[in-house]
Amino acid sequence: MHSVLSWDWYTDPRVLEVEERRLFRPSWQYVGPLECVRRAGDQMVGRLVRVPVVVVRDGDGELRGFLNVCRHRGSVVVAADGNAPRLRCPYHAWTYDLDGTLRSAPQCGPEVSAELADLGLLPVRVATFGPFVFASAAADGPPPPGGRTCPSGRSIRTAPAGRRGSSTTTSARTPARRGSRR
Numbered sequence: 157m158h159s160v161l162s163w164d165w166y167t168d169p170r171v172l173e174v175e176e177r178r179l180f181r182p183s184w185q186y187v188g189p190l191e192c193v194r195r196a197g198d199q200m201v202g203r204l205v206r207v208p209v210v211v212v213r214d215g216d217g218e219l220r221g222f223l224n225v226c227r228h229r230g231s232v233v234v235a236a237d238g239n240a241p242r243l244r245c246p247y248h249a250w251t252y253d254l255d256g257t258l259r260s261a262p263q264c265g266p267e268v269s270a271e272l273a274d275l276g277l278l279p280v281r282v283a284t285f286g287p288f289v290f291a292s293a294a295a296d297g298p299p300p301p302g303g304r305t306c307p308s309g310r311s312i313r314t315a316p317a318g319r320r321g322s323s324t325t326t327s328a329r330t331p332a333r334r335g336s337r338r
């Protein structure tokens with residue numbers, strides 16, 4: 157009988173895959189301090205395992221969470237914490253309201269304009285617990301432990317393995333860079 161875990165458990169990507177699927181994806185993950193999303197327009201970025209998310213405070217004071225991936229070509233929409241009245245993708249300037257609705261899609265044809273309502277950012281569940289903000293990508297996952305659930309979202313699909321980043325952390329906070337981006 158082993159008294160310690162095999163070193164492979166820390167280095168084998170197959171173990172990580174199992175941990176992601178069975179432990180981290182269905183559960184709530186820490187995104188950052190509530191203090192970072194106090195004001196309307198505040199935006200705080202984080203990761204649920206390898207999935208980029210952004211938590212925002214909308215104009216009605218509601219806390220919302222989204223998959224931080226543009227519905228156009230998949231660019232990360234919000235690069236760092238900040239405050240802005242909208243979320244604008246740096247790639248082709250698709251712009252989303254703070255409730256995730258796609259507001260404008262510059263340089264796209266009328267067929268995209270007709271579908272704006274269906275191309276909003278994909279929501280994730282957000283909850284607060286004391287001074288902390290948590291998010292969950294599993295719409296049918298467990299409720300937050302003692303926290304208040306904000307508008308719930310749908311389950312999200314993770315990127316194919318070949319397109320994923322290399323992070324192995326469960327929730328990586330980007331160093332806060334406060335202030336207005338635009």
Ligand code: FES
Nearest residue numbers: 226228229245248
């Ligand atoms: S990838 Fe975001 S606007 Fe094109």
